[in-house]
Amino acid sequence: MAKTKIKTEKAPFIPTTRAVAAHSASASLKPFSFECREPGPNDIVIQITHCGICHSDIHQVRDEWGGAAFPMVPGHEIVGRVSHVGRRVKGFKVGDGAGVGCLVDSCRKCDCCKSNEEQFCRKGPAFTYNGTLMDRKTPTYGGYASQIVVDADFALKIPKSLPLDRTAPLLCAGITTYSPLKRHGVKKGQQVGVVGLGGLGHMAVKLARAMGARVTVFSTSAAKEADSRRLGATSFVNTRDEAGFAEARTRLEGSFDLILDTVSAPHDLNGYLELLKNDGTLVVVGVPPTPAQVHHFSLIGGRKRLTGSLIGGIRETQEMLNFCARHKVASDVEVIPASRADEAYERTLKGDVKYRFVIDTSTLPA
Ligand code: NAP
Ligand code: ZN
Ligand code: ZN
Numbered sequence: 001m002a003k004t005k006i007k008t009e010k011a012p013f014i015p016t017t018r019a020v021a022a023h024s025a026s027a028s029l030k031p032f033s034f035e036c037r038e039p040g041p042n043d044i045v046i047q048i049t050h051c052g053i054c055h056s057d058i059h060q061v062r063d064e065w066g067g068a069a070f071p072m073v074p075g076h077e078i079v080g081r082v083s084h085v086g087r088r089v090k091g092f093k094v095g096d097g098a099g100v101g102c103l104v105d106s107c108r109k110c111d112c113c114k115s116n117e118e119q120f121c122r123k124g125p126a127f128t129y130n131g132t133l134m135d136r137k138t139p140t141y142g143g144y145a146s147q148i149v150v151d152a153d154f155a156l157k158i159p160k161s162l163p164l165d166r167t168a169p170l171l172c173a174g175i176t177t178y179s180p181l182k183r184h185g186v187k188k189g190q191q192v193g194v195v196g197l198g199g200l201g202h203m204a205v206k207l208a209r210a211m212g213a214r215v216t217v218f219s220t221s222a223a224k225e226a227d228s229r230r231l232g233a234t235s236f237v238n239t240r241d242e243a244g245f246a247e248a249r250t251r252l253e254g255s256f257d258l259i260l261d262t263v264s265a266p267h268d269l270n271g272y273l274e275l276l277k278n279d280g281t282l283v284v285v286g287v288p289p290t291p292a293q294v295h296h297f298s299l300i301g302g303r304k305r306l307t308g309s310l311i312g313g314i315r316e317t318q319e320m321l322n323f324c325a326r327h328k329v330a331s332d333v334e335v336i337p338a339s340r341a342d343e344a345y346e347r348t349l350k351g352d353v354k355y356r357f358v359i360d361t362s363t364l365p366a
Helices: 055-061 164-171 172-182 199-210 224-233 242-251 270-274 296-300 312-325 338-349
Strands: 016-022 031-034 041-051 079-085 095-101 103-105 145-150 190-193 214-219 235-238 257-263 278-283 306-310 333-337 356-360
Touching: 041 164, 055 312, 055 338, 079 145, 079 164, 095 164, 103 145, 164 172, 164 199, 164 312, 164 333, 164 356, 172 235, 172 257, 172 312, 190 199, 190 296, 199 224, 199 257, 199 312, 214 224, 214 242, 224 235, 270 278, 270 296, 333 338, 338 356
Parallel strands: 190 214, 190 257, 214 235, 257 278, 278 306, 333 356
Antiparallel strands: 016 031, 041 079, 041 145, 041 356, 079 095
């Protein structure tokens, strides 16, 4: 009997990568192509299917944090399917769902890397875009692109039950909100406040709710009230309504265990500190371009804590993805073609997003 010949040869790796890029802080995103590095034995190649648009992409493309390197291919909420697996890689096979967040490498030797907090690497991690690899020479390009070559140690496994498009935002918005909620011990019965109902904020609501907390949303957009309840919040405060906000502040003073502030623009923090219980914690994750002013009395009375949080390490990101699969949590997304990324930036700046734009990378120009 003739044996069926099993096809074993792999599809060839083609380094040419389709993308959209910003060429200056004021330019729109334009078609761009670049050559990915040749995958090594520790690398996988991911054919990107979707990439979320994080507000940090806008801050960086517009050089609001300084040090922008152009051409810039933004995007650090990357998901897709594995197409190549290096010979030393364990845990991934061709066809698996895989993701990349904000980090693609770190020194792996410092105390932070050794304690699985690569985001705080003492040498500075290699960020997914607008940075360089650890050789400090090779520029990194992000996920508004057709593929990415990444060391498998910095790639995430996407649980099979999670849909790829709705999972992309978990790689930044998800981990950035999960990490502080987890670290500060959010649990059943606690009162959590979420300031700003955007990409991060809506994930914070879903995750805090999944952890068992009662969630109050503080928003400048009255129109988001119904959504906030659908996402899992029990109450909503419109911070644009001066009288209503003043009444809510009196009513809610001293009642929150934790408040997570995700706002991307300058705003007052002192009012939120008043809402915390004694020893309660205000965590800022939003990064407005200008510094905040905090009155010392806001911290002294009631021993309030003001802290921040930066994404999360790779191990914790995997833990978050697994948590989301267990609790059936994913992002609310509007999937768009790459040609509408500029429009998505404008709409995000206006708060007109429900609740994360995600680029379908199959629409990238050839
Ligand atoms: P986003 O989707 O644009 O959401 C930000 C939300 O903030 C808006 O939807 C809006 O919510 C609120 N807001 C905007 N302007 C405001 C203003 N002038 N006053 C009060 N509220 C305002 O942004 P995102 O992607 O969630 O990112 C939020 C921030 O987190 C950005 O600064 C981003 O760079 C940063 N970030 C930090 C980390 C980290 O690791 N720490 C990671 C990712 C992103 P309402 O309409 O509900 O008011
Ligand atoms: Zn981000
Ligand atoms: Zn390190």
